[in-house]
Amino acid sequence: MKSKIANANEKIEEEVTSGFSKIQDGVVGGFSKIEEAFINRYLKRDGESVAEAKERLQREARKHAEQNNKK
Numbered sequence: 001m002k003s004k005i006a007n008a009n010e011k012i013e014e015e016v017t018s019g020f021s022k023i024q025d026g027v028v029g030g031f032s033k034i035e036e037a038f039i040n041r042y043l044k045r046d047g048e049s050v051a052e053a054k055e056r057l058q059r060e061a062r063k064h065a066e067q068n069n070k071k
Contacts, residue, residue, distance in 0.1 A: 002010075036050050044053040 039053050039057070040050050043057060044050060045056075048056070
């Protein structure tokens, strides 16, 4: 049998976790929208979709990192 304090703590835990999850989803969603808009406006090449531009940028970043690791 749980005490009233333990039950209250579990409810608080659930509310805090739920609140954090909602904030996290909002922040990540907002960042993703900003990221896609930035790529679309400044980094996308002609005829390239945002997804293709992201893939190209990731490939270029990996290549650059590999070159720096060799030095």
